[in-house]
Amino acid sequence: MEEPFLILENITKRFGRVQALRSVSLDVGANELVVVLGPTGAGKTTLLRTIAGLEAPQDGTVRIAGEDVTRRSPAGRDVALVFQDFSLYPNWTARRNLEFPLRAPGRNLTQAQIDERVAWAADLLKIAPLLDRKSQQLSGGEMQRLAIGRAIVRRPRVFLMDEPLTNLDAKLREALRVELARLRRELETPMIYVTHDQTEALSMADRIIVLSEGRILQIGTPQEVYRRPASPVVARQLGQPAINLLNVTRSGSVWVSESGTPVAPAGDETETEMILGVRAEDIAPSGGKHAGTIRVVEEMGPTKTLLVDWAGCDIHIVAPVTLSVSPGDAIFPRVDPARIVLWRA
Amino acid sequence: MSFLELRQIKKTFPGGTEAVKGIDMSVEEGELIVLLGPSGCGKTTTLRIIAGLEVPSEGRVIMAGRDVTNLRPAQRDVGFVFQFYALYPRMTVRQNIAFPLESVGMPRRERAEQIAAVAEAMGLAALLDRYPRQLSGGDRQRVALARAVARRPSVYLMDEPLGTLDADQRLGMREFIRSRQQQMKITTIYVTHDQEEAMSLADRVVVMEAGRICQTGRPTEVYDDPASLFVANFVGSPGMNFVPGQIEIQDAECRFRPDGNDARIALKRHVRPGPIVFGVRPEHAHPAPDGPVAGKIVMDEYQGNFRSVHVDAGFPDNLVMRASPGRNWAVGEQIRLGFDSEHTRLFDVETGQRL
Numbered sequence: 001m002e003e004p005f006l007i008l009e010n011i012t013k014r015f016g017r018v019q020a021l022r023s024v025s026l027d028v029g030a031n032e033l034v035v036v037l038g039p040t041g042a043g044k045t046t047l048l049r050t051i052a053g054l055e056a057p058q059d060g061t062v063r064i065a066g067e068d069v070t071r072r073s074p075a076g077r078d079v080a081l082v083f084q085d086f087s088l089y090p091n092w093t094a095r096r097n098l099e100f101p102l103r104a105p106g107r108n109l110t111q112a113q114i115d116e117r118v119a120w121a122a123d124l125l126k127i128a129p130l131l132d133r134k135s136q137q138l139s140g141g142e143m144q145r146l147a148i149g150r151a152i153v154r155r156p157r158v159f160l161m162d163e164p165l166t167n168l169d170a171k172l173r174e175a176l177r178v179e180l181a182r183l184r185r186e187l188e189t190p191m192i193y194v195t196h197d198q199t200e201a202l203s204m205a206d207r208i209i210v211l212s213e214g215r216i217l218q219i220g221t222p223q224e225v226y227r228r229p230a231s232p233v234v235a236r237q238l239g240q241p242a243i244n245l246l247n248v249t250r251s252g253s254v255w256v257s258e259s260g261t262p263v264a265p266a267g268d269e270t271e272t273e274m275i276l277g278v279r280a281e282d283i284a285p286s287g288g289k290h291a292g293t294i295r296v297v298e299e300m301g302p303t304k305t306l307l308v309d310w311a312g313c314d315i316h317i318v319a320p321v322t323l324s325v326s327p328g329d330a331i332f333p334r335v336d337p338a339r340i341v342l343w344r345a
Numbered sequence: 346m347s348f349l350e351l352r353q354i355k356k357t358f359p360g361g362t363e364a365v366k367g368i369d370m371s372v373e374e375g376e377l378i379v380l381l382g383p384s385g386c387g388k389t390t391t392l393r394i395i396a397g398l399e400v401p402s403e404g405r406v407i408m409a410g411r412d413v414t415n416l417r418p419a420q421r422d423v424g425f426v427f428q429f430y431a432l433y434p435r436m437t438v439r440q441n442i443a444f445p446l447e448s449v450g451m452p453r454r455e456r457a458e459q460i461a462a463v464a465e466a467m468g469l470a471a472l473l474d475r476y477p478r479q480l481s482g483g484d485r486q487r488v489a490l491a492r493a494v495a496r497r498p499s500v501y502l503m504d505e506p507l508g509t510l511d512a513d514q515r516l517g518m519r520e521f522i523r524s525r526q527q528q529m530k531i532t533t534i535y536v537t538h539d540q541e542e543a544m545s546l547a548d549r550v551v552v553m554e555a556g557r558i559c560q561t562g563r564p565t566e567v568y569d570d571p572a573s574l575f576v577a578n579f580v581g582s583p584g585m586n587f588v589p590g591q592i593e594i595q596d597a598e599c600r601f602r603p604d605g606n607d608a609r610i611a612l613k614r615h616v617r618p619g620p621i622v623f624g625v626r627p628e629h630a631h632p633a634p635d636g637p638v639a640g641k642i643v644m645d646e647y648q649g650n651f652r653s654v655h656v657d658a659g660f661p662d663n664l665v666m667r668a669s670p671g672r673n674w675a676v677g678e679q680i681r682l683g684f685d686s687e688h689t690r691l692f693d694v695e696t697g698q699r700l
Contacts (some may be wrong), residue, residue, distance in 0.1 A: 041481070
């Protein structure tokens with residue numbers, strides 16, 4: 001494995017009595033995109049701000065390219081931070097917004113070099129035709145491109161992105177997501193990307209870090225975190241609809257739900273009570289032995305999502321679009337036994 | 346006559362912005378209608394006109410057989426939920442939910458029952474005695490929604506009520522809104538830019554663009570048979586793939602030839618030769634060893650229960666294929682694609698309308 005470029009060791013951050021980060025350790029490869037996922041208040045933004053130097057941790061170290069930068073000012077770290085609310089100068093043209101970080105004291109770039117960098121960033125983000133407009137005249141998507149442009153123009157050593165697409169329309173978000181994925185391949189710079197959008201997390205990340213209450217719950221590839229979540233809390237962070245969680249007890253060779261419905265065959269686990277997780281696409285709407293009642297049918301385009309009262313719970317099933325069902329219908333769900341996850345209760 | 350009718354509604358704001366350019370819409374009693382479109386399409390203005398918060402420049406709003414065009418919001422019996430929650434900061438959650446019930450004169454006992462039922466259904470029971478400042482943003486949003494649905498107005502008007510919630514909470518609230526609306530049969534107009542929310546909630550979706558309605562229909566109609574390129578792209582995530590090209594007739598067979606490309610795609614139906622836009626949804630494009638289109642993989646987006654695989658086939662835009670999650674696709678890998686012929690769509694080059 002290549003030498004990690006950015007290393008966090010045992011970072012602890014308290015605000016008064018609030019523990020925002022609890023001994024967070026993490027390393028990011030030189031060309032890696034790491035997504036930090038977690039509910040509101042998990043500590044995601046604090047983590048980014050600590051890397052950027054906007055917060056000083058009480059404990060732990062931040063290393064970039066082998067150097068300890070923990071006590072260094074934000075400017076001395078050479079990292080770029082992109083926020084969800086753009087933070088552009090509204091009365092300046094797009095060009096002036098892009099030039100600004102290049103004119104910072106100590107940069108000593110010639111006008112020709114500045115022009116060259118601006119043209120490069122504008123081209124990469126497809127905003128070249130907009131350079132002479134004031135940023136307040138741009139659309140939301142254009143403004144966010146410009147904000148990203150302002151971050152990349154000075155070619156920092158690390159990109160930190162704090163929900164950069166959250167304030168955009170769903171459709172625009174989709175388009176920019178694809179562009180960001182392309183951009184990061186071309187930039188070859190490590191990126192830490194905070195989001196609570198699971199589509200962004202799954203599709204963009206090399207690795208996902210699931211953070212909750214200031215602690216890292218799991219680090220893994222999107223497939224690992226999606227298929228083998230470390231805990232029910234992690235499991236619920238990914239998947240649309242959310243994973244089904246059932247409290248089950250062993251009854252002979254099967255796991256049964258609290259209502260006594262057999263859910264899946266039991267293996268050689270020694271526990272008698274467990275939490276069983278099964279994703280909505282891993283329950284077939286037919287083929288099982290025990291009836292459930294459909295409560296809600298949602299048309300999702302390529303699939304439909306059923307909310308079914310089954311085994312004493314509300315479960316979600318992703319069904320083929322060709323399945324013809326209505327609320328009130330009885331169906332016989334079948335859990336794919338190869339696809340379940342079990343945790344100690 | 347329908348329960349709610351909009352007739353030739355136009356709205357021009359001072360300064361000349363034409364937000365709504367002539368809208369006709371009929372809503373049946375008990376129906377859930379979703380107004381869907383990008384920002385600036387006029388969906389929120391339309392909703393505010395129904396609420397009485399804006400007066401249309403032209404046209405009539407008819408509610409339950411009564412012309413309400415010039416009536417104030419309070420005279421219309423509508424329940425309005427905004428994206429940005431406005432709660433009374435000095436009232437507890439319970440008092441916030443109770444307030445609109447008190448103001449319509451609901452007796453104390455009935456009020457208590459109503460609040461308990463809504464709080465239970467929305468998972469707010471434990472928060473009833475807290476103040477808004479003690480709640481998270483998501484909880485405040487749920488209280489705002491609870492306050493609106495505790496009452497039984499003749500129409501619910503909802504403007505992106507789930508906008509600020511986490512994905513996890515959003516799905517739960519969506520199902521709650523849907524099942525409660527189906528139980529109570531209250532006519533609901535719901536505004537969103539999120540096509541997934543629209544598809545999952547609506548009895549009928551009204552797709553809007555630039556102040557006009559592009560298409561009205563059941564979610565599956567709008568998805569399967571979009572009226573135009575705009576609808577086909579806007580509905581679906583990602584939207585439909587488009588390929589510009591020509592219709593050719595050869596040996597009595599009608600085929601599509603992408604511009605600047607040797608591929609030939611056989612069509613099920615006969616259309617006049619000439620320029621056209623071919624459309625196919627990602628789930629109707631598949632790897633096929635003898636498929637008509639050749640390309641190479643440029644991106645593979647894992648999404649948990651599926652993958653969006655982007656293929657450069659030499660067309661102006663990459664083709665996106667929805668693939669099973671089990672197989673990885675390497676960037677640069679060569680692939681041939683085939684399409685489900687009964688699910689391909691054709692659009693007019695000039696007007697963008699579906700043929």
